Amino acid sequence: MSQAASTLAVSDATACDALVVGSGLGGLSAAIRLQAAGRRVVLLERHAWAGGHCGSFEHGGFRFTRGCNEFGAGMVGLLRRLGVAVPFAPSTTLLSMGGRTWRLPPDLATAGRLLWRAPALLRLVQAVRRARHADLAAVLDEAVRDDEVAALASVMAYAAGVPPSAIRTRSMLAELQPELGYELSRQVVPVGGAQAIVDGLLDRFRALGGTVRLGVDCREVAPGAGGFVVRSSAGTFAAREVITSQAHDALKPPSLRRGLSASQLLFAVPATFPRLRERAFAHMPLHAERWIGSLDQGEMPDDIGFHLFRDQVTDDHVSYTGFCLLPRGEDEPSEARVAQVLGHVRAHVERVLPGFGDALVHQALLGPGEYARVHGVRSELSRVVVDEDWHPPDLRDPRTGLWHIGNGLSVPGQHAVAAALSGSVAADRVLARA
Numbered sequence: 001m002s003q004a005a006s007t008l009a010v011s012d013a014t015a016c017d018a019l020v021v022g023s024g025l026g027g028l029s030a031a032i033r034l035q036a037a038g039r040r041v042v043l044l045e046r047h048a049w050a051g052g053h054c055g056s057f058e059h060g061g062f063r064f065t066r067g068c069n070e071f072g073a074g075m076v077g078l079l080r081r082l083g084v085a086v087p088f089a090p091s092t093t094l095l096s097m098g099g100r101t102w103r104l105p106p107d108l109a110t111a112g113r114l115l116w117r118a119p120a121l122l123r124l125v126q127a128v129r130r131a132r133h134a135d136l137a138a139v140l141d142e143a144v145r146d147d148e149v150a151a152l153a154s155v156m157a158y159a160a161g162v163p164p165s166a167i168r169t170r171s172m173l174a175e176l177q178p179e180l181g182y183e184l185s186r187q188v189v190p191v192g193g194a195q196a197i198v199d200g201l202l203d204r205f206r207a208l209g210g211t212v213r214l215g216v217d218c219r220e221v222a223p224g225a226g227g228f229v230v231r232s233s234a235g236t237f238a239a240r241e242v243i244t245s246q247a248h249d250a251l252k253p254p255s256l257r258r259g260l261s262a263s264q265l266l267f268a269v270p271a272t273f274p275r276l277r278e279r280a281f282a283h284m285p286l287h288a289e290r291w292i293g294s295l296d297q298g299e300m301p302d303d304i305g306f307h308l309f310r311d312q313v314t315d316d317h318v319s320y321t322g323f324c325l326l327p328r329g330e331d332e333p334s335e336a337r338v339a340q341v342l343g344h345v346r347a348h349v350e351r352v353l354p355g356f357g358d359a360l361v362h363q364a365l366l367g368p369g370e371y372a373r374v375h376g377v378r379s380e381l382s383r384v385v386v387d388e389d390w391h392p393p394d395l396r397d398p399r400t401g402l403w404h405i406g407n408g409l410s411v412p413g414q415h416a417v418a419a420a421l422s423g424s425v426a427a428d429r430v431l432a433r434a
Contacts, residue, residue: 013238016042016211018430019230021218022245024052025068025416026405028201029423030243032082035210037431042237043210044230046217047376051198052245054416056312057374060362062268063312064321066375068194068416070280070309073183075197075417078424084200091187092278093307094352097151098286101352103278113148120146124153128172136172137165137289147286154288158305160414161259161325161381163293174412182417189279193311218246221402228401241430243403243423259414260295261331261368262379265308265322265345268362271315274353282307283348298327300337306345317361325381331369338365381414395426403430 020031023045035041049055053067070091079086095102103110114121127133127143136157140150156172157164175182190196206212213234220231227240285291285303294301308322324341326333333341342365346357371379395403395410403426407414410422 013224013229013236014042015238016040017239018042018241018243019044019228019237019239020243021230022052022405023050023202023212023214024245024406025054025197025201025420026423026426027052027243027245028198028205029078029082029420030405030427031210031423032084032201032205032208033424033427034430035205035208036083037427039431041205041210042239043205043212044216044218044232044234044237045212045214048215050202050212050214051195052377053375054194055198056193056195059266059364059374060268062266062317062319062362064264064266064319065194065309065311067377067379068197069311069321070187070189072415072417073186073188074181075420076188077181078417078420079197079200082201082204082424084197084204086196086200087191088188089191091189091280093280093282094276094278095152095155096281096283096348096351098148100148102152117146117149120144120149124149128169128176131169131173133169135165135169136167137163139169140164140289151284151286151288154292155282155284157288157292158284158325159381161262163296164289165293166259166296171412175418177412180411180413180421182413182415184415184417218244221400223401241403241433242401243405243426243430245404245406245423259381260292260325260328262323262371262381263326263333263341263368264366264371264379265306265320265324265342266362266364266366267308267320267322267360268317269320269356269359270361271313271317273318273355273359275310275318276353280307280309281349281352283345292325295325295327298329300327300340304341304344306348308345308349319362326367331367333365333367338367341365395422395429 017039018034018041020027020043023043031041031043055066056063057066076088093104095104106114123143127139133139144150154164157167216232216234218230218232222229224238228242230237284305291301304324306322306324308320311319311321342363349356366374368379405422405426407419410425411418
């Protein structure tokens, strides 16, 4: 979407109070908030489906989750405030680290192990709160000094696609602000999968009278009488305000460092095959600075982390969706790399689900390039990794007058709850300007 220099004619334009570009969680949240406040809102999405990284898709005749699959408990309250009722259940994970397994939330065995490591856990919390160390790697090396507690804490580095040394302590503190309401310490999953969130948001927006146009590409935005004129593949729109989740790069300092891109793991087994007691299984090698650091340098370490979760359950089969990191720059992994990674994942899953590999009726790995082709969005786990002197820019670009939403732009965080909250914040600021 480009910003035109000249004012466009609006005689044939469809008028609205606000036009929202992009139907990810941020765009849907903004659209609902504005429509509920009595504005006439049009939501445009260039793909034939809504949701961005959130939702489900088909591959090889089986259904899988696109991206977002687990949420901080704050998502429940955010949806409730938007008038969307989606049931959630607590997330459960079997985590393998250093040859031992941990259950989250803790069972008695895990709780005992955590109690034994209480001093190291306390040092971790205090070091983050006091922000005396510049980054997570320094916190783990200088304050925690416990390999397994360090591996637990390094899960956030894996989730961000960066080594622990790239996660600034101040950024961690920002996400823990209670007023943001992320509740990241309590992870929940939507009953029915992430598609239930997208469907609930779309149904709510339409019930309020909002207009959704899928498969529409925004081509040009220019100043118009009392607002903007937007040219699209479905015609011209005149809007007083434009909120977009696209073209964020202009607002980001060039010094910002991008995280690694994720590759997607897809498996399916017969419904009769035994299942984990937990919803998810994750394998995290110790010393994350080494193995994630190697990936960040474009090298493949001997051991990589991944996580896999039970996805769609039918009478015939159960699908499992997962993610892992590949070396930086391997957007199109070779057949040999795909076979290597799939074999690595199967071997670790076999330790908790014997016979998993032989039972598979479908398996695939979507590298970053194929992920983008299939889902229409990039798979960078962390859009940006910020330095301590970086501050989120204003939502409204003073040069163009457009409102920008999405991870890392308006509220701290690089996850689904932050993206959704950014849309609500943008809508509130639009309403405050009226």
